Amino acid sequence: MRKLNYFAGPSVLPMEVLETIQKEIVDYHGKGLSMIEASHRGGMFEEMYDECLASFRELLNIPENYDVYFLGGGATLQFTMIPMNFLLSGKRADYAMTGTWANKATQDAKKLGDVNVFFDGKSSNFTTLPCPDSVKPSDDSCYLYLCANETIGGIEWKSFPKTGNVPLICDMSSDILSRPVDVSQFGMIYGGVQKNLGPAGATFIIMRKDMLEHRNPNLTAYMDYALHSKEKGLYNTPPVFSIWGVKLVLDWIKANGGVEGMDKRAEEKSQLLYNVFDNSSFFRSPVDKRFRSRMNVVFRLPSEELEAKFIEDSKKEGMLGLKGHRSVGGLRASIYNALPKEDVVTLVEFMKEFERKNG
Numbered sequence: 204m205r206k207l208n209y210f211a212g213p214s215v216l217p218m219e220v221l222e223t224i225q226k227e228i229v230d231y232h233g234k235g236l237s238m239i240e241a242s243h244r245g246g247m248f249e250e251m252y253d254e255c256l257a258s259f260r261e262l263l264n265i266p267e268n269y270d271v272y273f274l275g276g277g278a279t280l281q282f283t284m285i286p287m288n289f290l291l292s293g294k295r296a297d298y299a300m301t302g303t304w305a306n307k308a309t310q311d312a313k314k315l316g317d318v319n320v321f322f323d324g325k326s327s328n329f330t331t332l333p334c335p336d337s338v339k340p341s342d343d344s345c346y347l348y349l350c351a352n353e354t355i356g357g358i359e360w361k362s363f364p365k366t367g368n369v370p371l372i373c374d375m376s377s378d379i380l381s382r383p384v385d386v387s388q389f390g391m392i393y394g395g396v397q398k399n400l401g402p403a404g405a406t407f408i409i410m411r412k413d414m415l416e417h418r419n420p421n422l423t424a425y426m427d428y429a430l431h432s433k434e435k436g437l438y439n440t441p442p443v444f445s446i447w448g449v450k451l452v453l454d455w456i457k458a459n460g461g462v463e464g465m466d467k468r469a470e471e472k473s474q475l476l477y478n479v480f481d482n483s484s485f486f487r488s489p490v491d492k493r494f495r496s497r498m499n500v501v502f503r504l505p506s507e508e509l510e511a512k513f514i515e516d517s518k519k520e521g522m523l524g525l526k527g528h529r530s531v532g533g534l535r536a537s538i539y540n541a542l543p544k545e546d547v548v549t550l551v552e553f554m555k556e557f558e559r560k561n562g
């Protein structure tokens with residue numbers, strides 16, 4: 204029996220994708236070997252990789268003047284690579300400290316150059332975001348950095364600041380392809396694939412080509428985006444299994460209404476949960492209503508004892524991953540693209556029953 208999977212990442216994958224992997228893992232399309240046994244140079248891997256990149260472009264409507272490729276090292280490596288490449292000496296970069304993930308990126312950037320923190324959510328315990336229209340980059344800014352969706356805090360930018368000539372760089376690890384995005388508004392979008400796009404391992408990079416004109420040119424090979432751009436992410440051995448999984452997830456998204464389809468699903472699923480909080484004095488959402496995440500829904504109960512019981516009881520019902528991140532406590536349901544709506548309905552029913560018994 205499959206469990207109901209609300210993990211924050213690695214996380215639920217579409218059943219169709221798992222079944223395709225199962226079917227093709229030994230013999231890919233009758234070629235007599237597995238995709239994960241093939242060389243990444245030429246042949247079946249590159250054919251699949253090119254299709255994967257083309258699907259990504261098509262789904263997100265990525266303009267021609269942007270590079271798209273995958274790297275290893277997780278989204279975390281980008282916390283370092285971004286300032287190494289783009290935070291030039293004598294200039295500064297603007298960062299919003301909106302929660303765990305933006306804060307980590309900020310700390311890494313501070314080690315490499317001059318950082319202006321234009322928003323710090325600490326006083327609200329990272330439950331709110333600045334109004335996008337109020338955000339302006341500093342005069343000498345190399346880029347302005349944001350995390351689109353804070354996976355742990357459960358807050359999400361609903362629109363993005365207009366930064367003019369200053370490139371906007373955004374971590375979309377946990378909400379990529381859950382909504383349409385105007386890519387041309389960004390200098391760079393990146394993220395780990397292990398939430399909305401596939402099995403862990405690969406990191407997607409979407410970068411406007413002219414970003415490379417204003418980078419530090421004296422970096423070691425792997426740290427230099429120009430090299431990855433030239434090699435389409437194949438400078439060294441790519442995470443082939445992860446990329447294959449991404450390709451299959453992108454096919455699944457296409458077959459399920461594309462980004463608009465995912466947007467609609469995310470709206471419906473998240474509303475089911477937020478409706479519970481809005482009509483209950485037992486369940487409570489700690490985050491600012493205007494910035495509620497549609498991917499990571501965090502909530503609290505009247506006591507930590509009840510929260511522990513909720514987790515224990517939900518596990519007995521085959522529901523996994525509902526414990527909030529250890530750094531913040533509470534509860535969290537991650538309801539990424541691949542999570543079926545029925546699994547949210549089941550969770551809501553469980554919550555109502557839990558309230559009836561313990562409220």
Ligand code: PMP
Pocket residue numbers: 212276277278279280304350352353354355374375376377395
């Ligand atoms: N950014 C966000 C928004 C994340 O949720 C995570 C991981 N949960 C990361 C960055 C770090 O990703 P990775 O573990 O792939 O380095």
